[in-house]
Amino acid sequence: MDETHNGDTWFDIPPGSEFGVANLPFGVYSRTEDGPRKIGVAIGDSVLDVAAIAAAEGEDFAPLLAAEVLNPLLAAGRPTWRAVRERITTWLRDPAHRPMVLAHRLDRAGLHLHLPFEVADYVDFYASEHHARNVGSIFRPDSAALPPNWKHLPIGYHGRAGTVVASGQPVVRPCGQRKQTGEDAPSFGATRKLDIEAEVGFVVGTPSAFGEPVPIERFADHVFGVCLVNDWSARDIQAWEYVPLGPFLGKSFATSVSPWVVPLDALGHARLPSPPQDPAPPSYLMPDADWGLDIAMEVRLNGHVISRPPFGSMYWSAAQQLAHMTVNGASLRTGDFYASGTVSGPEPDERGSLLELTWDATEPLLLGDGTHRAYLNDGDVVTISASAPGPAGTRIGFGEVTGQVLPATA
Amino acid sequence: MDETHNGDTWFDIPPGSEFGVANLPFGVYSRTEDGPRKIGVAIGDSVLDVAAIAAAEGEDFAPLLAAEVLNPLLAAGRPTWRAVRERITTWLRDPAHRPMVLAHRLDRAGLHLHLPFEVADYVDFYASEHHARNVGSIFRPDSAALPPNWKHLPIGYHGRAGTVVASGQPVVRPCGQRKQTGEDAPSFGATRKLDIEAEVGFVVGTPSAFGEPVPIERFADHVFGVCLVNDWSARDIQAWEYVPLGPFLGKSFATSVSPWVVPLDALGHARLPSPPQDPAPPSYLMPDADWGLDIAMEVRLNGHVISRPPFGSMYWSAAQQLAHMTVNGASLRTGDFYASGTVSGPEPDERGSLLELTWDATEPLLLGDGTHRAYLNDGDVVTISASAPGPAGTRIGFGEVTGQVLPATA
Numbered sequence: 001m002d003e004t005h006n007g008d009t010w011f012d013i014p015p016g017s018e019f020g021v022a023n024l025p026f027g028v029y030s031r032t033e034d035g036p037r038k039i040g041v042a043i044g045d046s047v048l049d050v051a052a053i054a055a056a057e058g059e060d061f062a063p064l065l066a067a068e069v070l071n072p073l074l075a076a077g078r079p080t081w082r083a084v085r086e087r088i089t090t091w092l093r094d095p096a097h098r099p100m101v102l103a104h105r106l107d108r109a110g111l112h113l114h115l116p117f118e119v120a121d122y123v124d125f126y127a128s129e130h131h132a133r134n135v136g137s138i139f140r141p142d143s144a145a146l147p148p149n150w151k152h153l154p155i156g157y158h159g160r161a162g163t164v165v166a167s168g169q170p171v172v173r174p175c176g177q178r179k180q181t182g183e184d185a186p187s188f189g190a191t192r193k194l195d196i197e198a199e200v201g202f203v204v205g206t207p208s209a210f211g212e213p214v215p216i217e218r219f220a221d222h223v224f225g226v227c228l229v230n231d232w233s234a235r236d237i238q239a240w241e242y243v244p245l246g247p248f249l250g251k252s253f254a255t256s257v258s259p260w261v262v263p264l265d266a267l268g269h270a271r272l273p274s275p276p277q278d279p280a281p282p283s284y285l286m287p288d289a290d291w292g293l294d295i296a297m298e299v300r301l302n303g304h305v306i307s308r309p310p311f312g313s314m315y316w317s318a319a320q321q322l323a324h325m326t327v328n329g330a331s332l333r334t335g336d337f338y339a340s341g342t343v344s345g346p347e348p349d350e351r352g353s354l355l356e357l358t359w360d361a362t363e364p365l366l367l368g369d370g371t372h373r374a375y376l377n378d379g380d381v382v383t384i385s386a387s388a389p390g391p392a393g394t395r396i397g398f399g400e401v402t403g404q405v406l407p408a409t410a
Numbered sequence: 411m412d413e414t415h416n417g418d419t420w421f422d423i424p425p426g427s428e429f430g431v432a433n434l435p436f437g438v439y440s441r442t443e444d445g446p447r448k449i450g451v452a453i454g455d456s457v458l459d460v461a462a463i464a465a466a467e468g469e470d471f472a473p474l475l476a477a478e479v480l481n482p483l484l485a486a487g488r489p490t491w492r493a494v495r496e497r498i499t500t501w502l503r504d505p506a507h508r509p510m511v512l513a514h515r516l517d518r519a520g521l522h523l524h525l526p527f528e529v530a531d532y533v534d535f536y537a538s539e540h541h542a543r544n545v546g547s548i549f550r551p552d553s554a555a556l557p558p559n560w561k562h563l564p565i566g567y568h569g570r571a572g573t574v575v576a577s578g579q580p581v582v583r584p585c586g587q588r589k590q591t592g593e594d595a596p597s598f599g600a601t602r603k604l605d606i607e608a609e610v611g612f613v614v615g616t617p618s619a620f621g622e623p624v625p626i627e628r629f630a631d632h633v634f635g636v637c638l639v640n641d642w643s644a645r646d647i648q649a650w651e652y653v654p655l656g657p658f659l660g661k662s663f664a665t666s667v668s669p670w671v672v673p674l675d676a677l678g679h680a681r682l683p684s685p686p687q688d689p690a691p692p693s694y695l696m697p698d699a700d701w702g703l704d705i706a707m708e709v710r711l712n713g714h715v716i717s718r719p720p721f722g723s724m725y726w727s728a729a730q731q732l733a734h735m736t737v738n739g740a741s742l743r744t745g746d747f748y749a750s751g752t753v754s755g756p757e758p759d760e761r762g763s764l765l766e767l768t769w770d771a772t773e774p775l776l777l778g779d780g781t782h783r784a785y786l787n788d789g790d791v792v793t794i795s796a797s798a799p800g801p802a803g804t805r806i807g808f809g810e811v812t813g814q815v816l817p818a819t820a
């Protein structure tokens with residue numbers, strides 16, 4: 001794992017920046033909203049046009065960066081990801097590269113950021129024990145909070161890849177069939193329980209063969225990096241539809257993703273053991289390495305912090321999720337994307353959804369502006385940000401995923 | 411709706427062929443397994459290299475056919491689909507085109523057929539009341555056979571698009587966690603209950619905007635055509651994992667698709683009313699036209715017919731499914747694909763899965779070769795074929811989707 005920190009560069013990085021030379025997340029930007037899209041790497045308050053620099057420097061990998069999405073780079077595999085990261089680090093350390101790098105530097109503030117990769121399949125897990133217990137208690141008060149399978153396997157389901165959208169994309173309040181407690185029949189209309197789920201997402205680069213499981217120890221060979229996810233949820237639609245085949249329209253209207261994909265290689269200082277697992281998982285889920293990640297998340301509603309979910313508390317790791325997702329021989333494609341499920345810690349102010357934070361609207365939140373929220377109002381803006389430990393006391397920033405609620409159109 | 415039949419052509423079509431001039435399904439073929447892929451149209455025992463013919467004839471739409479998948483054609487929308495279909499019909503009716511067409515004719519038997527389109531999102535519904543009642547009775551014997559929401563909305567869930575495979579692709583018996591009735595804890599291993607589901611699939615061409623529902627009357631503007639689906643299922647894995655978020659590994663290892671996409675425009679004579687719906691569906695699901703389809707399906711196991719599911723008995727139509735899938739504003743992409751769910755008729759020999767045909771292995775099937783089957787054995791070959799009424803007493807063939815079970819690798 002590299003031991004660089006923000007000081008190991010000639011590049012002008014503001015003090016305390018979470019985008020130091022040990023981070024180097026990849027994204028896709030344009031100078032105007034509809035202008036040509038380019039791959040960029042965030043550093044300090046800047047973005048580097050890495051395709052232009054790589055081409056000018058004659059790097060072998062330059063064609064992989066001359067794309068409008070990260071997918072060609074993702075498909076190239078870990079040895080290439082490492083080589084690209086090393087070269088970019090060298091550009092930023094060795095002053096000989098300074099003129100070339102500065103010639104292709106842009107202010108981050110002025111850029112439009114896009115969905116950084118083309119999503120193949122999207123899977124959403126359910127890996128926080130605190131979240132699963134809370135949801136079970138709310139949705140199924142007459143049953144055990146955790147389903148019988150919960151501690152045996154990381155429960156997950158496929159979501160809609162086509163509605164994974166970039167941070168900043170407004171989200172229209174969805175309509176659908178809802179049935180309130182006590183109502184005899186469902187009614188149609190705009191959701192009355194629009195919610196968020198604060199999650200962490202994992203971007204698959206290296207594909208795998210049809211019919212061949214990916215062993216847990218190959219996690220880092222296949223997963224390129226990590227970003228933040230807001231899995232928007234319509235709780236009343238979901239509650240009515242989800243038995244027996246799972247969530248569908250309650251989730252499929254939108255899933256927002258942060259614009260910067262932080263490479264797994266930037267998270268060496270964030271790795272930690274997952275919580276103890278009892279019963280012991282079957283061998284295909286037995287960890288060979290620590291893939292818990294000490295990511296500190298923060299959820300803001302109209303600027304007011306409403307939660308600080310700790311990703312390190314997740315019961316199932318992303319490595320276990322990848323092994324589970326493929327143990328039946330399901331193949332991976334470049335651009336596959338899977339999210340952790342809502343991140344909720346043990347404390348009430350560490351819950352990653354309004355469902356839990358307000359206990360299904362029975363305990364509304366008081367925001368810093370004096371207003372209350374049970375679920376989201378039209379016009380509300382939700383922003384999830386996060387950072388993780390980097391080298392030498394620095395932080396590795398994930399940036400943020402944000403989105404505003406627009407009124408229903410029906 | 412066009413009124414052509416097999417006689418309206420100079421082309422040599424064998425008597426009784428289900429690939430007459432009123433069908434004209436689209437697929438993707440190559441002359442050798444790894445050779446270049448081309449778009450073809452099936453006619454009689456032949457395939458037309460329609461890209462070559464269109465180019466030679468100087469057709470405007472020729473570039474749409476010069477692709478390795480149907481997606482560019484699918485994206486072009488219904489007016490173009492109609493124009494292309496009319497021109498191909500003209501080629502086959504007007505003898506002036508005979509030399510050009512015959513110069514680009516291939517024997518179907520010698521060709522390799524591929525997945526005809528790149529799948530965007532894959533959704534699987536649950537639209538047969540007979541199937542839902544059977545499954546409910548088997549899986550949830552202590553509850554009502556139909557969940558409370560079943561008659562209010564077409565239940566569906568997202569499946570894995572990346573493991574939708576072409577007919578002929580062998581399927582490795584998947585491994586996973588299974589818990590048998592009476593066992594205290596799950597065990598890991600190859601599924602003991604490998605099953606099939608005979609379904610009909612719908613291929614979306616025209617995309618829709620994020621946040622905007624697609625009204626039911628726009629069904630035919632968005633859906634290009636129809637093919638056959640085998641939704642392979644591991645019942646023991648599914649039973650253990652599916653509460654509360656739905657099927658995942660029990661389905662995601664493979665979904666097989668027939669190679670020929672029959673245009674919706676070829677199915678005018680197959681349209682019929684769906685069964686009466688009680689309660690009346692909400693207005694967004696209220697049919698404006700008959701989109702039941704009188705498709706006669708046949709399921710063979712190692713060549714022996716085991717079921718003849720009638721698609722006309724489905725409770726929810728494909729038009730209702732499309733309206734439901736998008737009512738929350740979820741956008742459609744070109745290549746989106748959705749399957750009907752298992753097609754089971756009211757009679758025992760009309761059931762579309764072994765789960766139902768053998769009542770979860772309690773009533774094994776006697777095959778024509780004297781062997782019995784509860785679920786699938788390694789080496790078994792399952793083939794689903796179908797046809798629908800065409801003009802003047804002819805049939806519109808869907809061809810078949812087939813696949814062989816290979817032993818588990820773990």
